Structures are given as structure tokens and as C-alpha cells.
Amino acid sequence: MTLFEECILALGNNQKIVTEEETNQYFEQLVNMFSIVSWGRIEWETISKKYRLNHISEVLDYLKEHGIEERSIILLWNYSDAPAVKTNLTNIFNCIDDVTAVGSDTFVFCPTGKYVIEFFHEGEITLGII
Known part of the structure; x- marks a missing residue:
């Protein structure tokens, strides 16, 4: 079983x-809302509301x-x-390790709520809000 399949089971x-x-469209939407640096990380210096x-x-x-009440999210790796x-956001709380294991960096993206959570491969978790 792949890590992705394990993630789906856990969800x-x-x-x-x-x-x-659709995956490509969501990545494009993410990049349009949050600037991404060449190595694939969100350019946090350009986001004023980051935590x-x-x-x-x-x-x-x-x-x-x-x-912000919107909890519907898109998982991207x-x-x-x-x-x-x-x-949805609360669905991933109990299986976050399965979610982040799928790719080196994970984005929990809410295009309608205009926020993203980046799980960077070095262990940093950052929330950005537009």
C-alpha cells in the first residue's frame, strides 16, 4: 500500500x-493567491498575516x-x-501524520477561506491568511 493510499484510508x-x-487548477490557484519561491515554498515574506x-x-x-469559518480544504503535495x-480541516487533525507523509511538503489550502497551511519538510508549520 502506498503512502497516498494510507492517507486516503486514514481520512x-x-x-x-x-x-x-483539477489538481493542476488548485495548484495554479494556490500560486495565484500565495507567491511561491523557485524551490516550491510559499514566499512568506510577502504574506502579512502569517503565523x-x-x-x-x-x-x-x-x-x-x-x-474565518470555512473548513473545506484541498490537500496538495x-x-x-x-x-x-x-x-475538511477537522478531518485531517487525527491523521495529520498520514497526510504529511504523502509528499515532502504539504499544503492545506482553502481557496474560499483564503488561507493555506504549509507543512515544510524541515518541520515548520505556517498558516497564511489573505
Whole structure:
């Protein structure tokens, strides 16, 4: 079983794997909303509302602080052939290790709520809000 398949099992029924075309569209949307540097990391210096997190559970406090209630997210992985997955933010809390194992860098992207959580391969977790 691949790491992606393990992730899908861990997410349970509350997920949808999207097509390659949709995956590309979500990556394009992410890049249009958040500037990406050449090595694939978000250019955090260009984001005024950014927060370093110790754990994913902290994100809810920051979203509440900014009046953001949207929890529908898209999972995207850098340097992976895995397709994007639609799910919700609270669904990934209990299986975040399975989620981040799929690719070297993981983006939890909410285009409608205009936020992203980047799990950088060196262990940093950063929330950015537009």
C-alpha cells in the first residue's frame, strides 16, 4: 500500500480524490493567491498575516480570530504524483501524520477561506491568511 493510499484510508469517507486537471487548477490557484519561491515554498515574506504553529490544532484559534469559518480544504503535495484531495480541516487533525507523509511538503489550502497551511519538510508549520 502506498503512502497516498494510507492517507486516503486514514481520512475515511469524508474525502474526495480529484482529477489531475483539477489538481493542476488548485495548484495554479494556490500560486495565484500565495507567491511561491523557485524551490516550491510559499514566499512568506510577502504574506502579512502569517503565523508559525507548533501543532495543526492551533489553526482554529487563528481562523476564529480572523472571522474565518470555512473548513473545506484541498490537500496538495509538492514533489509528488498524488492527486489533490478535497476534505475538511477537522478531518485531517487525527491523521495529520498520514497526510504529511504523502509528499515532502504539504499544503492545506482553502481557496474560499483564503488561507493555506504549509507543512515544510524541515518541520515548520505556517498558516497564511489573505
